[in-house]
Amino acid sequence: MPELRKDPVLGRWIIISKERRKRPTDFLIEQSATSGGFCPLCPGNENTTPPEVLAYDANGHPRRDGAPWQVRVVPNKYPALIIEGNLDKEGEGLYDRMNGIGAHEVIIESPVHEQSFSALPPEKMLLVLKAFKERINDLGRDPRFKYAMIFKNHGKAAGASLEHSHSQLIALPILPRMIVSELAGALSYFRYKERCIFCDIIRQEIKQDVRVVCQNEHFITLTPFAPRTPFEMWVLPKYHSSAYCKEEDSNLFSLAQLLSETLRRLDSCIADVPYNFVLHNEPLQSNGLEHYHWHFEIVPKLTSIAGFEWGSGFYINPMPPEEAAAYLRQSL
Amino acid sequence: MPELRKDPVLGRWIIISKERRKRPTDFLIEQSATSGGFCPLCPGNENTTPPEVLAYDANGHPRRDGAPWQVRVVPNKYPALIIEGNLDKEGEGLYDRMNGIGAHEVIIESPVHEQSFSALPPEKMLLVLKAFKERINDLGRDPRFKYAMIFKNHGKAAGASLEHSHSQLIALPILPRMIVSELAGALSYFRYKERCIFCDIIRQEIKQDVRVVCQNEHFITLTPFAPRTPFEMWVLPKYHSSAYCKEEDSNLFSLAQLLSETLRRLDSCIADVPYNFVLHNEPLQSNGLEHYHWHFEIVPKLTSIAGFEWGSGFYINPMPPEEAAAYLRQSL
Numbered sequence: 001m002p003e004l005r006k007d008p009v010l011g012r013w014i015i016i017s018k019e020r021r022k023r024p025t026d027f028l029i030e031q032s033a034t035s036g037g038f039c040p041l042c043p044g045n046e047n048t049t050p051p052e053v054l055a056y057d058a059n060g061h062p063r064r065d066g067a068p069w070q071v072r073v074v075p076n077k078y079p080a081l082i083i084e085g086n087l088d089k090e091g092e093g094l095y096d097r098m099n100g101i102g103a104h105e106v107i108i109e110s111p112v113h114e115q116s117f118s119a120l121p122p123e124k125m126l127l128v129l130k131a132f133k134e135r136i137n138d139l140g141r142d143p144r145f146k147y148a149m150i151f152k153n154h155g156k157a158a159g160a161s162l163e164h165s166h167s168q169l170i171a172l173p174i175l176p177r178m179i180v181s182e183l184a185g186a187l188s189y190f191r192y193k194e195r196c197i198f199c200d201i202i203r204q205e206i207k208q209d210v211r212v213v214c215q216n217e218h219f220i221t222l223t224p225f226a227p228r229t230p231f232e233m234w235v236l237p238k239y240h241s242s243a244y245c246k247e248e249d250s251n252l253f254s255l256a257q258l259l260s261e262t263l264r265r266l267d268s269c270i271a272d273v274p275y276n277f278v279l280h281n282e283p284l285q286s287n288g289l290e291h292y293h294w295h296f297e298i299v300p301k302l303t304s305i306a307g308f309e310w311g312s313g314f315y316i317n318p319m320p321p322e323e324a325a326a327y328l329r330q331s332l
Numbered sequence: 333m334p335e336l337r338k339d340p341v342l343g344r345w346i347i348i349s350k351e352r353r354k355r356p357t358d359f360l361i362e363q364s365a366t367s368g369g370f371c372p373l374c375p376g377n378e379n380t381t382p383p384e385v386l387a388y389d390a391n392g393h394p395r396r397d398g399a400p401w402q403v404r405v406v407p408n409k410y411p412a413l414i415i416e417g418n419l420d421k422e423g424e425g426l427y428d429r430m431n432g433i434g435a436h437e438v439i440i441e442s443p444v445h446e447q448s449f450s451a452l453p454p455e456k457m458l459l460v461l462k463a464f465k466e467r468i469n470d471l472g473r474d475p476r477f478k479y480a481m482i483f484k485n486h487g488k489a490a491g492a493s494l495e496h497s498h499s500q501l502i503a504l505p506i507l508p509r510m511i512v513s514e515l516a517g518a519l520s521y522f523r524y525k526e527r528c529i530f531c532d533i534i535r536q537e538i539k540q541d542v543r544v545v546c547q548n549e550h551f552i553t554l555t556p557f558a559p560r561t562p563f564e565m566w567v568l569p570k571y572h573s574s575a576y577c578k579e580e581d582s583n584l585f586s587l588a589q590l591l592s593e594t595l596r597r598l599d600s601c602i603a604d605v606p607y608n609f610v611l612h613n614e615p616l617q618s619n620g621l622e623h624y625h626w627h628f629e630i631v632p633k634l635t636s637i638a639g640f641e642w643g644s645g646f647y648i649n650p651m652p653p654e655e656a657a658a659y660l661r662q663s664l
Contacts, residue, residue, distance in 0.1 A: 003652075005558035009517040009529055010510075014558045014647045080648045093536040094529070095557045149646075176646035178342075185341040197341055197426070204425040225427045226337035226346045314481075314508035315346045316412045320335075 002081055002100025004174060012177040015100050017080045040077070041164040043068065043111045050075040053105065054134060056127050071127045072108040073135055073169075079104035080170065087144060087173055103139050103171035107131050107150075110165055117154065117165045118263030125256035126249070128167070132279065133252070136245040139171040140284040147172045147179060147283050148245075155274025158301040175283060182280060183292055190291035198293030199240050201225075211321050213265060213328045218251055219258040223321035223328070228309075230302050230319035231266060231273075231328070235259055236295040242282040244294040259296070261332070266300060268331040274301040334413055334432025336506060344509040347432050349412045372409070373496035375400065375443045382407040385437065386466060388459050403459045404440040405467055405501075411436035412502065419476060419505055435471050435503035439463050439482075442497055449486065449497045450595030457588035458581070460499070464611065465584070468577040471503040472616040479504045479511060479615050480577075487606025490633040507615055514612060515624055522623035530625030531572050533557075543653050545597060545660045550583055551590040555653035555660070560631075560641075562651035563598060563605075563660070567591055567628040574614040574621040591628070593664070598632060600663040606633040 002017040040048045054073040057063040075083075081102030089098040109117055109128045120128070136148045152167040153159040175183075189197040205211050205222050213221040213233060221235045235258060241247065247255070266273060277298045282289050309315050334349040372380045386405040389395040407415075413434030421430040441449055441460045452460070468480045484499040485491040507515075521529040537543050537554050545553040545565060553567045567590060573579065579587070598605060609630045614621050641647050 007556065007558040008521070008533065010513050011517055012558065012646075014560055014649055016652050017648050017650055018652060092557075093540070094532055095536075172646075178646070181342050185343055189340070200426055201340065204427075208425070224339065225424075226339040226344065228346060314344075314504075314510070316349050317346055318349055320348050320350060 001085065004098045004100050006096040006174075008094055008096070010177065011180075013172075013174045015080055017100060039113055039162065039164050041106070041108045041162060041166060042113050046072075049106075050077060053138075054131055056131065060127050060130065069111060070124060071110075071131050073131055074106050074108070076104040076106050076168065081172070098173065101144060101173055103142075103145070103148075103169070105135060105169045107135070107167040107169065108164065109167065113164050115165055117152070117167075118260060118267055120260065122253060122256040122260055125260055126253050129252045129256055129259075130249065132167070132169070133245050133247065135169055136281065136284075139169075140245065142171070143285075144173050145171040145284055147175050148281065149176065150279040150281075152277045154276070155272070155301065158274035158276050160274075171284075179280065179283070183283075183289075186291045186293070196240055196291055196293050198236060198295065202236060202238055211325045213325050214258065214261050216254055216258050218254045221258060221262040223325045225321065227317055227321050227324075228315040229299060229317055231269070231300045231324045232321070233262060233266070233298040233328075234295050235262055235298065236293060240290075240293060242286065242289040242292040242294055244279060244281045246288070262298065265328045265331045266298070269327050270300065270302075275299060276301065333417065336430045336432050338428040338506075340426055340428070342509065343512075345504075345506045347412055349432060371445055371494065371496050373438070373440045373494060373498060374445050378404075381438075382409060385470075386463055388463065392459050392462065401443060402456060403442070403463050405463055406438050406440070408436040408438050408500065413504070430505065433476060433505055435474075435477070435480075435501070437467060437501045439467070439499040439501065440496065441499065445496050447497055448599075449484070449499075450592060450599055452588075452592065454585060454588040454592055457592055458585050461584045461588055461591075462581065464499070464501070465577050465579065467501050468613065468616075471501075472577065474503070475617075476505050477503040477616055479507050480613065481508065482611040482613075484609045486608070487604070487633065490606035490608050492606075503616075511612065511615070515615075515621075518623045518625070528572055528623055528625050530568060530627065534568060534570055543657045545657050546590060546593050548586055548590050550586040553590060553594045555657045557653065559649055559653050559656075560647040561649055562634050563601070563632045563656045564653070565594060565598070565630040565660075567594060567630065568625060569627075572622075572625060574618065574624040574626055576611060576613045576626040578620070594630065597660045597663045598630070601659050602632065602634075607631060608633065 002015055004013055004015055006013050052072050052074045055063045055069040056071045057067055058070045063069045081100045081104050083103050085099055085101050087098045087101055132150050139145055139148050148169060148171045150167060150169050186197050202220060211223045213223060218238055219235060220238050221233055224232060224234055275298055277296050279296055281294045282292050334347055336345050336347055338345050384404050384406045387395045387401040388403045389399055390402045395401045413432045413436050415435050417431055417433050419430045419433055464482050471477055471480050480501060480503045482499060482501050518529050534552060543555045545555060550570055551567060552570050553565055556564060556566050607630055609628050611628055613626045614624050
């Protein structure tokens with residue numbers, strides 16, 4: 001049973017998720033290349049994954065048994081958290097722990113093995129974005145879960161263990177610390193200004209026009225003012241919204257168009273760059289927050305993070321975001 | 333001029349430290365191996381570094397001109413922050429920035445190129461620990477600086493750009509966010525309990541005796557309860573102290589003995605493992621804090637950090653700290 005533990009000083013939760021008995025030296029073994037020809041995510045291999053929880057056909061409808069799928073969501077075969085069981089929250093002296101209960105799912109973004117996410121046409125990317133929404137809403141009905149995190153690791157250096165394009169969702173019984181910090185920072189600003197900080201950021205960025213990468217009617221991609229790493233980007237709705245999972249399909253289509261353009265610009269700047277993206281969404285069972293604003297964070301995997309940064313949470317970034325934005329604007 | 337910028341949501345400062353004009357694709361070029369035979373840190377090459385700010389002979393005394401040194405501290409030739417200048421703090425709309433003023437020094441830990449830090453005999457490691465103290469105290473007299481961070485990257489995978497054993501010191505005009513969080517968490521506990529949280533942790537760990545790696549009369553090495561990564565360790569004084577920079581030499585010798593044993597145990601578990609360590613110390617110009625407790629954090633570089641963890645500040649650790657402690661205890 002995996003275990004959630006809280007650092008008592010920082011208030012930060014982590015998962016202890018024991019793998020099959022591992023010796024210390026095993027940790028040094030580099031992740032090997034994807035095993036030969038077999039891909040568990042490809043069509044024809046559906047029986048090698050746990051049973052699917054969602055699948056859309058090419059028209060975005062739930063697929064009939066055995067019919068071809070365009071997007072497919074399955075539980076992760078090696079989940080970090082276990083879906084069955086009780087939390088059994090308890091203290092251990094001054095420490096806090098609970099069982100590692102949660103959901104861990106894989107969103108398979110295309111039936112085509114070599115298809116890259118960024119090259120998906122918007123109507124197909126839309127189905128992925130809809131799948132995110134549908135799974136978050138479904139898991140949000142489980143009162144044990146407080147947060148659903150959608151993330152993607154693209155490329156081996158970014159932590160992708162399989163080549164076939166996919167994202168993941170982890171539903172947690174706690175709020176990850178960075179989300180807690182974002183919510184607290186946003187709330188603090190809202191109390192002072194009575195405005196959403198992200199809305200103010202968007203207004204300022206549009207006005208200054210130095211960190212805007214691209215935009216359309218409803219969405220905007222920025223390089224943030226104080227980025228941790230080169231080419232880091234945020235993708236946000238221009239209108240105020242805290243709940244990704246309540247977005248209309250028409251907005252999600254507009255998002256798909258901009259997300260696609262954003263990732264293609266990045267790829268055009270640095271071919272096939274490994275990257276991670278994460279969806280920052282309001283906590284589950286929230287009811288629309290005035291002070292918070294959902295957004296994607298896209299983080300290319302370029303420079304290594306060294307001890308200084310790890311130890312202090314303080315980053316040294318060799319590329320000003322204004323320059324990164326200029327490169328990205330000129331790249332297509 | 334490097335620049336400090338603050339993320340307005342998280343309140344997190346970062347440095348923008350532009351390197352010589354760099355194209356986007358340059359970021360992908362892997363750090364190359366240390367250049368051939370030349371090492372700027374070795375004796376005989378003193379004229380290739382900026383002038384030293386401190387150097388001890390083998391007896392720990394300031395070295396006479398040209399005399400052999402055991403430990404030597406020089407400004408970093410490629411500093412992330414610049415020591416001359418004013419902060420010029422200003423706002424840019426809702427953003428905060430200032431000039432990247434600070435100190436960035438390299439502590440050369442031995443004259444012997446192949447000498448590893450962990451294999452230094454305690455009386456030689458003591459001189460390194462004294463050098464840390466002396467430099468922190470000296471930089472602490474500069475009213476522009478708020479924090480001095482000592483850190484070490486050991487091994488290429490951990491970010492070490494040179495083989496010759498060295499640590500670094502960065503003095504900052506702001507508090508790094510993780511230190512702010514630690515101080516806040518510790519203060520919050522202190523207000524509630526009227527005791528230092530680290531002292532309580534040490535008491536509990538000694539009593540439970542499952543996460544203790546090693547200890548001596550004055551210092552203890554633990555695997556923390558909620559570690560981000562396998563074999564992560566803390567080294568702390570058993571007695572309450574918030575100021576590393578006020579420690580007596582006799583205590584530092586005791587620390588050298590335990591730090592040496594700790595790193596040798598780690599190395600014995602996983603030979604030549606890359607690691608980072610960071611000293612978490614009270615802010616400069618503090619006057620001894622009841623609620624805070626200085627400590628080293630040692631973080632072996634094993635598994636990669638992937639998008640999920642980057643995006644959420646939430647880690648999945650496959651090794652329980654109790655097991656790591658057991659391996660480390662049995663390793664020597």
